[in-house]
Amino acid sequence: TISHDQLSIIQQKESVIEDLNKKYQQISQELDENNKKHSEEIVQNERMITDQQKLIQNLQRELMRLQKRLSKVETEGVVQPSIMFTRLDAERNENVLKQAVDKGKLSETTMS
Structure with a gap:
């Protein structure tokens, strides 16, 4: 039969194993949560x-258009009135501000 001391040692080992298993489960859960959070951030x-690449492409196209217009003005010496800030610019800027508010990068009071 198993002596009292041996039984006590076995119970201690089982308790240590159970404690380690609980800690392992907790750490595994924290790791999973962190991985999910980082994946969402990515x-x-x-x-x-x-979005920024699209904005850069749009700005590059606008710059090319303006450069062509400027060279035309220089060669023809004709200045045509231009609207530099269009409704689309205003809508794009409003959307960028809304996204910044949604992402917590800008407070709503700043945007108002």
């Missing part, structure tokens, strides 16, 4: 990068 950052 997706959000990728969306922001895509």
Whole structure:
């Protein structure tokens, strides 16, 4: 039969194993939560990068258009009135501000 001391040692080992298992489960859960959080942040950052790339492309096209117009003005010596800030610019800027508020980068009071 198992002596009292051996039984006590076995119970202590089982208690240590159970405690380690609980800690392992807790750490695993924290790791999973952190991985999920970071994955969501990566997706959000990728969306922001895509949005910024689109904005850069639009600005490059606008710059090319303005450069062509400027060279035409220089060659013809004719100045035509231009609207530099269009309704689309205003809408784009409003959307960028709303996104910043939604992402917590800008307070709503600043936007108002």
